[in-house]
Amino acid sequence: MKHQYRLKLFDFLSCLSDILDWISPMLNDHHKQVALIALRIADALDLPIVQQNEIVCAGILHDIGAISLAERMETLKFEYTTGQTHAEIGYHLIKIFEPMRKAAELIRFHHVFWDQGQGRIHKGMQVPIGSRILELADRVALLIDRKKVVLSQTDGIKARIAEASGSMFEPQLVDAFMVLAEKEYFWLDIVSPLINRQFKGNVRLDTIYLNKAELLSFASLIRRMIDFRSPFTATHSSGVSATAEHIGKLASMDENECFELKVAGYLHDLGKLAIPTEILEKSGKLTDDEFNQMRAHTFYTFRALEAIEDLTMINQYGSYHHERLDGSGYPFKLERRQLPLGSRVLAVADIFTGLTENRPYRKGMSNEQTILILCKMAENNKLDKEIVELVKKHHEEINQVRIKAQENSRIEYQVFLENIG
Ligand SMILES: [Fe+2]
Ligand SMILES: [Fe+2]
Ligand SMILES: [Fe+2]
Numbered sequence: 001m002k003h004q005y006r007l008k009l010f011d012f013l014s015c016l017s018d019i020l021d022w023i024s025p026m027l028n029d030h031h032k033q034v035a036l037i038a039l040r041i042a043d044a045l046d047l048p049i050v051q052q053n054e055i056v057c058a059g060i061l062h063d064i065g066a067i068s069l070a071e072r073m074e075t076l077k078f079e080y081t082t083g084q085t086h087a088e089i090g091y092h093l094i095k096i097f098e099p100m101r102k103a104a105e106l107i108r109f110h111h112v113f114w115d116q117g118q119g120r121i122h123k124g125m126q127v128p129i130g131s132r133i134l135e136l137a138d139r140v141a142l143l144i145d146r147k148k149v150v151l152s153q154t155d156g157i158k159a160r161i162a163e164a165s166g167s168m169f170e171p172q173l174v175d176a177f178m179v180l181a182e183k184e185y186f187w188l189d190i191v192s193p194l195i196n197r198q199f200k201g202n203v204r205l206d207t208i209y210l211n212k213a214e215l216l217s218f219a220s221l222i223r224r225m226i227d228f229r230s231p232f233t234a235t236h237s238s239g240v241s242a243t244a245e246h247i248g249k250l251a252s253m254d255e256n257e258c259f260e261l262k263v264a265g266y267l268h269d270l271g272k273l274a275i276p277t278e279i280l281e282k283s284g285k286l287t288d289d290e291f292n293q294m295r296a297h298t299f300y301t302f303r304a305l306e307a308i309e310d311l312t313m314i315n316q317y318g319s320y321h322h323e324r325l326d327g328s329g330y331p332f333k334l335e336r337r338q339l340p341l342g343s344r345v346l347a348v349a350d351i352f353t354g355l356t357e358n359r360p361y362r363k364g365m366s367n368e369q370t371i372l373i374l375c376k377m378a379e380n381n382k383l384d385k386e387i388v389e390l391v392k393k394h395h396e397e398i399n400q401v402r403i404k405a406q407e408n409s410r411i412e413y414q415v416f417l418e419n420i421g
Contacts, residue, residue, distance in 0.1 A: 005210045005310040007218070009057075009099060010203050014196065015304040017060040022274040022300065023069055026076070030141060033190050035059030036198055037137035040186060042130070044176040055130045056203050058106035062134055065089030065107070067229045069276035076142045078160070080111070085420070087111050092419045093228065097221040099208055110134040114170045129170075136161070136169045136177060141190070150187045157181070212259060219266040226269050227409070228416055230277050231360055233269075235409035239357055241265025242405030244317075244342075244349035246398055250390050251345060261342050264317035268346060271300025283361055298322050299331040317342035321350045326381040336384075344384040348374065348391060351383070353402055367395045 017031035038059045042052045065086035066072050074080065091108035094100050109131035112122045120127055143157045144150060158181050165174040180186045189198050210218060223237045245262040253261070272280065275297055279290045286294065302319035305311050320343035323329035325336040329347075336344075351374060356364040365373075371392050378388040391398060 005215045005308075007208050007210055007215075007308055007310070009208055010199065011307040012304070013057060013060050014199070015307045016273070019271060019273045019300050019304055020061070020064065023072060023276055026146075027072060028146075029195060030076075031060050031062065032195050032199075033141040033144075034062060034134065034137045036190055036195060037140050038130075038133045039199075039203070040180055041133050041137060041173060041176050044180055045129075045133075045173075047129070051130060053203055054102045054106060055133055056199065057100060057103035058110070058130060059134055059137060061094065061103070062087075062090065062107050062110050062138065064093060064225060065091070067277055069278055075138075078139060078142060084111060089420050092416055093224050094221065096224070097218055098214075100221070106130040106134060110138065113168045114166065116166055119170075132170050132173060136173050139164075139168070140177065144187075144191065146191070150191045151184060154181055154187055215263060216266075219263045222270060223266040224412075224416070226272055228413060229273075230280055231413075232281050233272070234413040235406040236353065236357065237266050237269060238409035239353040239402045239406045240268060240346070240349050243353050243398060243402045244346045246401045247345050247349055247387060247390060248342065250394055250398075251341065251387060253341065253345075257342060260314045261317055261345060263311075264314045264342065264346055265349065267305065267314065268301060268318035268321050268350065269297060270304055270318070271297035271302075274300050295322075295330055302331070313340070313342070316340055317346050321347045323347065324382040325384060328382070336381075345387055348383055348387050351377070352391060352398070356399060356402065357406060367399055371395055 014032070017035075021027045021030050021032075035056045036059075038055050039052060042055050047055075063072065063075055063086060065088065066075050067086070067089070071086060075086065087108055087110050091104045094104040094107065106128055109122055109125075109127040112119045112127050112131060112135065114132065119132070140157065140161065143153075143160055145153060158178060161169065161174060161177060165171050189195065192198075223241075227233050227235065227237050241262050242265070244265045245258050248258040248261040275294055279286065279294060282290065298319050298321065302315060305315035305319065308315075317340065320329075320332070320334060320339055323332060323334045323339055323343065324347075325339065325344070327333050327335040332338075352370060355370045355373065356367065358364045371388075374383060374388045374391060377383045378385045
């Protein structure tokens, strides 16, 4: 039985940032660009390596709290001043995972202006230098016009930054930036498709080892990032997780497998981070394009979790939840023999939860109706018959477990909403 999970934190964060930026081609690599610019400035200032690492971790997720596509696009404006909300949301999402605590604090203040030194303190709290570096890096990144040759733009960008020195940006940071900005490589790396490589040699984030409780707290962090984007999904992953774990027990899966089902339930919709909330929350029918965008989510989940070797099984449980036994699912068109038991359980748990849970615009379906749909799908060789039989037999207790998990998660969501005001 596995007691420890190896997590190469940087590799994973880097995938996560890709997913965040896949939401629009306009945002491609934005998080990585900010992380790299911030790293270069921190290095130029001779900040200790530990601090540089924290700055990179924060940079690579800094806009995680900007939830809709509209909001993400808004953050691309140079004079953007309403950024405190998404910075605060990002902080509250991330702070619960201990190894990211410092990064969360940097994210919290990444839109506080220097304001001739007044910006050292924000709402009675000390603003760390890392936040100010991120603020500058963010603005430099968005001044680059992606359609034009980068080296033809550097003078213009330097002028815009110099103008705002003292008001938006701390002057000593602007000075460090100006020295870097003379060097062509600084700019070429930022827009290079090989940007990933620049972190390899410079970011010394140790591999961390997580015991089961810690892995669960990590998965919870991801769950909150996914679910708390919208009141429509706020408790969904908690419901899927509890349902899958319980069905796993009924199917006599061992303790470790059931634990991994629980974690997989938290992570299964990770790829939805790449889907605009405008689509997630659309009440009418999705257009073909929107539906196809939506269908990509499990692919993204798979590619992100792939970065963590020790999560191979959890990844298969989670990412295959839209595969169907007859090979008609997506994105891999796997068939029954290629789908581990845990994946077949999670597929059923996802549908069971999706149908029975209440949504802001509709009440959940009754158990009876839900079972009818599941049985039909099992008959058509979409879902595993034996698992559906188990659900049919134990639907009441399974539903109680689901309701309880989603109630707890609803309370957690309320507290989160209160925290961010
Ligand atoms: Fe931001
Ligand atoms: Fe940003
Ligand atoms: Fe899904």
